[in-house]
Amino acid sequence: MAGRRKDMLICRCEEVTLAEVEQAIAAGAFDVSGVKRRTRAGMGLCQGKTCGTLVARIIARKRKMDVASVTPGRARPPVRAMTLSALAMRRA
Template sequence: MVPEDDDDLVICRCEEITKGEIKQAIRNGMRTLNGIKRITRAGMGLCQGQTCQRLVSQILASELGIPLSEVTPTTARAPVRPLKLSAFATG
């Protein structure tokens, strides 16, 4: 569980996003995990949200006054890596 009064608490260690930054995104109109992710980058680091998504979900549910079960998980995507153009040509 996330302490209620500690806005300086780092929630997303990969991107160094604090609880206060997440709460500010919610106050600015973000109502989904994907919205918070887009605005704050929470969940976009090396772990792709595996470490922080549950904490961000708890903060979102608490701030909106909704059950945690109503928070929709983020859209999972495979990591992207650069490819040389020759890889497309040779198929």
């Protein structure tokens, strides 16, 4: 991502930029969950399905490590998108 614009969106759901992700890493985030806590990347509608891999790649590049070594974010229920009516029916 060398030469990329710092205002490039990494997480479209939460509008988190490359600069914000890099700042979180510089502040000590060493995994996807750490970036998520500092920036909200991965907290939107897709729950990190879109940006999680990209955040991991940025961490690996900045920390000079293999992307497979970066701890991925943890999935939280619901694991897939649900409508409120479907959720209400499950609780009835």
